[in-house]
Amino acid sequence: MLYELIHHGVVVPEPPKPIGLTIRVRGQEIALTPKQEEMALAFARKKDTPYVQDEVFVANFMRDFSAALGIEPPLQLDEVDFGPCYAYIEAERAAKEALSPEERKALALERRREREALKARYGYAIVNGQRVELGTYMVEPSGIFMGRGQHPLRGRWKEGAQQRDITLNLGPDPSGIEGEWAEIVWQPESLWVARWKDKLTGKLKYIWLSDTAPIKQIREAQKFDKAIELEERLAAVRQEIERALAAPDPRRRMIATACYLIDALCLRVGDEKEPDEADTVGATTLRPEHVVLHEDGTAEFHFLGKDSVEWHKTLRLPEQVLANLRELIANARPSSTEGNGGHPTRDLPQIFPDITSRDVNAFLSEIMPGLTAKVFRTHHATQAVETSLEGAHVKPADPEYVKWKAASLANLEAAILCNHTKQARGDWTLAEVRYKERRQKAQERLERSKEQVRACREALSTLKEAMRQEMEGADDAQ
Structure with missing residues (x-):
């Protein structure tokens, strides 16, 4: 809970200067x-x-x-x-x-000074008496909406927010703030500094305190504490889910099956979508075309997950889970709930119709208070990082680059598990070609340098031999 949040607002970028095209x-x-x-x-x-x-x-x-x-x-x-x-x-x-190197250096220095001046004024807040950094202090400028994957809005123009669109969280005394803001509120239970409604998607966008803020780290610690509690009770939780897989109530069996997949596959729930978003899928929004049950007892899952990232895995499932999936696929029907944000795909046959994140989390909370689908992903990702770090055998005295490598590889393991990926930039192919060209040129420079070193060593050796012979001749003359 906050009792003090003081800042100067956020920076709204100036539009580009007109050229007159x-x-x-x-x-x-x-x-x-x-x-x-x-x-x-x-x-x-x-x-x-x-x-x-x-x-x-x-x-x-x-x-x-x-x-x-x-x-x-x-x-x-x-x-x-x-x-x-x-x-x-x-x-x-x-x-x-x-530009000459000197001109480029001068421009870079000027830009850095401008950034530092803006950050000094807008990049920090006083939170409960402490000066903490903001995650960012700049509002998104106008631009083309890129989206990820096959987002249906890609290419649309997204108008940036102006001061009159932005609400600030400031208090308890907001006096002295400059600017014509939409509203100034005091929400001491929230960690956001500014928010506005995206003019294209209609979603609320936020500027938050930095992850390094002590109060935010406390909340992050609570999230991982819950994952630690799950580790301690994981066997009992799984036992309850497995028991519910064979429950007489069909709806309870359905929810338990979804929970089993969330645990086993590290899936998101999947119903957190708006009507204009891409056709992305999670556990409760799976459709029959996303699952193939093979005769060898394995199940193949293939769909687009969050941010249109391809999700393709095959695993062996217990017979009860396979039986439930066969029944659910055979009886798939459109959902009648308001889950999935009213997305058009809700009208297609669903394996888990009418099951939402609320149902899943309510079921899990019966087994362990506070347990949600997200806690499973946090737990599994944390375990992946821990296992990778233990296997790296990094010692406190090792060089920093060794520690960085171990941490990066550990995070990579968690990213693979959770199916996280970074979208390739639009000019990736061109950038790859340029990278290969730079690498080739660097290799050529390296070979030239090696040749120069060999030539210098040969010249040095020849010179040493000539000096040795000259010294021997001088000794003979004496």
Whole structure:
């Protein structure tokens, strides 16, 4: 609980300075307004990336760009000449490359000073008498929504929040805060500093205290304490889930089966979706096409998980779980609950219809107070990290890079277990080519250096031999 939260608000980025570009649209010259220009340049910067080959991405952007231009019906990509935008971006790039090392260093120093000044004022808060860092202090600027995977909104224009859209959490005395904010509230039970509604998705976005904030670490510790408690009671918890797998009540059997999969596969529940999100899946939103039961007693799971990350695993299941899954798949039907945020896929046959995270967590809390599906993932990920670190055999006296490597590999094990992945950037293929080219050039420089070292050693050896012979000749002359 907070009794004091003092800060200066958050930084709303300034829009880019207008350039005064003109483009041709359906054969006519159009002088762009600052907002239209910002959108056109943002799209032009995606040139030569896979995004402009994505029909959904292009169609979504062109629809929003057409609306900004006041044009109906929406434009097709080939009806707009973005040439002046490409030319400006290329000239901008060439100007940067033409800078001397001294000029680049001066610009980098100036940018660093600006960042440090902003962080000094906005990057910290006084929390219960302590100065703590914020996770970030900058509101997201306007830009093209990229999404992850096959997100249906990819390519849409996402307008950034302004001060008038942002609510600050500040108190107990908010006097002295500058700016025209939407609202200033005091929620001492919350750890957020600012929030606003995303103008595209309608979701609330937050700026939080940093993970290093003592009060936040206390809450994080509570999460891991619950995972430790689960470790101590894991055998009993699993025994209760297995007992419920054969319960006379079909609904209880269904919930127990979902809980078994959450434990065994480290799955999310899966019903935390909005209607406009991608078709991603978790335990309770599995559909028959996501599961194949093989004759050898294994089950193959294949679907898109959170953030459209592919999830594909095969494992051997107990006979009771297989029997339950056969029955559930045979009787799959659309869900009638409000779970899954009313997502359209709710109208497709579900293996666990009408089962939500509330049902799962209520069932688990019967077995162990406070136990949720998320605690299983925290526990399993923690175990993966612990096992990896123990296997690394790192000693306190080892160099820092050895410790970093061990920690990174341990986190990788947890990421693999939880099916976490980082999305490749849009120009990944091009970046990979550039990396290989740089690596090749570095290898060539290394070989040249080795050759120079060999030549120097040979010259040194020759010189030493000549000096030895000269000294022997001098001795003979005496």
